[in-house]
Amino acid sequence: MKYDLHIHTQYCGHAEGMTIEKILRQADKVGLDVICITDHIFSPAEFHVPAKIRQEVSRYENRCKVLVGAEIDVSGPDTDGRLVSEVPERLDLS
Numbered sequence: 001m002k003y004d005l006h007i008h009t010q011y012c013g014h015a016e017g018m019t020i021e022k023i024l025r026q027a028d029k030v031g032l033d034v035i036c037i038t039d040h041i042f043s044p045a046e047f048h049v050p051a052k053i054r055q056e057v058s059r060y061e062n063r064c065k066v067l068v069g070a071e072i073d074v075s076g077p078d079t080d081g082r083l084v085s086e087v088p089e090r091l092d093l094s
């Protein structure tokens, strides 16, 4: 199985030009079976991003399976491994 489980979109602020359409086309072009889009979630203000991505993905017909996750950093100032944000609902975490 070919996969890439760490992909950012233009919505994360550091992947300019990485539209959902481009990502899906490229994934199919290189023959990936599964991708996971994992934009950063730093605060509850960004909890809407995974749903927005999932809705946008639904507009396209693509061969590869698309999971929508999130990249959530561990808090640096804290030393107990806590995350910088809660985990938004409806992510593909399995």
Ligand SMILES: [Zn+2]
Pocket: 006, 008, 071
């Ligand atoms: Zn990343």
